Amino acid sequence: MPVSKKKLLKAYFILSNIGMKVPGKLETEPVIKAIQSEFHLPIVQVPDNEQEQYIDDFLEIYAEGSLDSYIEERKTRVAFYTSPEWLALKKKVVKIYGHRCLACGCEDKEIHCDHIFSKVSRPDLALDIRNLQTICRDCNLLKSGKSIDYRDKEELMLLQAYFIDEMIANRPYKYEE
Numbered sequence: 036m037p038v039s040k041k042k043l044l045k046a047y048f049i050l051s052n053i054g055m056k057v058p059g060k061l062e063t064e065p066v067i068k069a070i071q072s073e074f075h076l077p078i079v080q081v082p083d084n085e086q087e088q089y090i091d092d093f094l095e096i097y098a099e100g101s102l103d104s105y106i107e108e109r110k111t112r113v114a115f116y117t118s119p120e121w122l123a124l125k126k127k128v129v130k131i132y133g134h135r136c137l138a139c140g141c142e143d144k145e146i147h148c149d150h151i152f153s154k155v156s157r158p159d160l161a162l163d164i165r166n167l168q169t170i171c172r173d174c175n176l177l178k179s180g181k182s183i184d185y186r187d188k189e190e191l192m193l194l195q196a197y198f199i200d201e202m203i204a205n206r207p208y209k210y211e212e
């Protein structure tokens with residue numbers, strides 16, 4: 036028996052409320068997949084006859100409030116990474132170092148703008164360009180929460196050049212000969 040539309044809709048609203056987009060139509064499999072990937076649950080194929088129970092369990096856990104702190108944390112994270120300040124900063128960082136992983140040197144992978152000191156350890160540096168570097172997705176996963184600065188002298192000189200350009204662009208006056 037298929038999972039009722041009402042239950043799917045409930046699960047769908049929970050997911051969209053935390054900023055998760057369920058791809059495709061309101062169908063059981065995409066909803067289950069979204070639950071698994073969003074809540075870091077094992078990605079497994081749930082047999083047809085267990086899908087209803089799976090959605091029920093999810094709704095029950097949600098109703099208990101067990102997911103509240105996770106959901107709050109995720110909302111804060113989404114708000115940060117979609118803020119105009121972050122998006123503008125990220126563009127600048129990629130412009131300074133190029134579309135290149137400073138850890139492994141690759142140029143053809145997905146590039147992340149990484150916090151050298153994590154946002155958790157140094158929230159005050161979350162929007163500080165000196166605390167940001169470009170690394171690929173794989174290197175970012177390996178680095179995880181550790182504080183590693185992959186920038187060499189060459190990259191620090193690029194950063195310095197960026198600061199000089201900013202100072203020139205924003206200087207309050209300049210000499211006229």
Ligand SMILES: [Zn+2]
Nearest residue numbers: 136139171174
């Ligand atoms: Zn890399």
